[in-house]
Amino acid sequence: MVTKKGITDFVRMKEEKKQVTWITAYDYPVASFAEQAGIDMILVGDSLGMVVLGYDKTNPVTMEDCLSHCKAVRRGAPNTWIVGDMPFMSYQVSDEKAVHNAGRLIKEADMDCIKLEGGVRVAPRIRAIVAAGIPVIGHIGLTPQSSGQLGGFKAQGRDVKNARALIKDALAVQEAGAYSILVEAIPPELTAFICELLTIPVYSIGAGPADGQLVICSDMLGLFQAFTPRFVKQYANVAEIETEAIRTYVREVRAGLFPTDAHVYHIIEPLEQFEKMFQEFRES
Ligand code: KIV
DSSP, rough: OOOOOHHHHHHHHHHHOEEEEEEEEOOOOOOOOOTTTTSSSSEEEEEEEHHTTTOOSSSTOEEEEEEEHHHHHHOOOOEEEEEEETTTTTTSHHHHHHHHHHHHHHHHHHOOOOEBBBBBGGHHHHHHHHHHHOOOOEEEESSSSGGHHHTTSSSOOOOOHHHHHHHHHHHHHHHHOEEEEEESSSSSSHHHHHHHSSSOEEEESSSOOSEEEEEEHHHTTTOOOOOOOTTTOOOOOHHHHHHHHHHHHHHHHHHHOOSSGSSSOOOOOOOHHHHHHHHHHHHO
């Protein structure tokens, strides 16, 4: 039986320099595998738009998409801290809309906290959501929802001007009341400095060592094949296993090798009685 961790555990883990493990999940099976494997946290990311729904960016993802996947993940991982991602335009417009939509993730999908993208410019939204009693994780660096403004899915903070802006973003997220922050695709030197500067836990995806690591399950399991970011380490090639299994199934059905007697339900009354009944139908 897994013991669910919470904010006080994550803060203590930072103090004790213990790594937090974090993975995305979008459905019941992967969520349950992650919980069984002993993961500390799960993110139901709006990356689901790309790795599950087949869009070429995350922006088309709706609140309803997120709610549906969050609910499935919660059913798969009842004893894990789960972060629900706020999709594009669910929080940008106003504090009221942000609080309303964050509340839906908590109330309807039983999420433990929410994550939203941005630093200085979303600080008022973070403040409003936290004031409503909802724990928030910030997300800065490569923020996929604003990839258009960033010139694509590009690493951030590689020059001093941009790094300075990201440090201000990190401070703004902390001051607004977020209990932790995710930094994505920034240089490890900058990540180390932000970890040192902030009192809240700092998690990394593609940003080197930090207080914990996040991976996209579809990348690390080898399920997403459109592209593989430089920072991904693939721990399995599930796409290859699945494709090969389906290829074998197609071959066996075509060759009459499946199904066999082992894959059917047998009758529980004498065959003669069935044959009699079939004959009655033929004659009617
Ligand atoms: O949606 C997501 O999975 C994310 C990660 C890319 C950090 O926000």
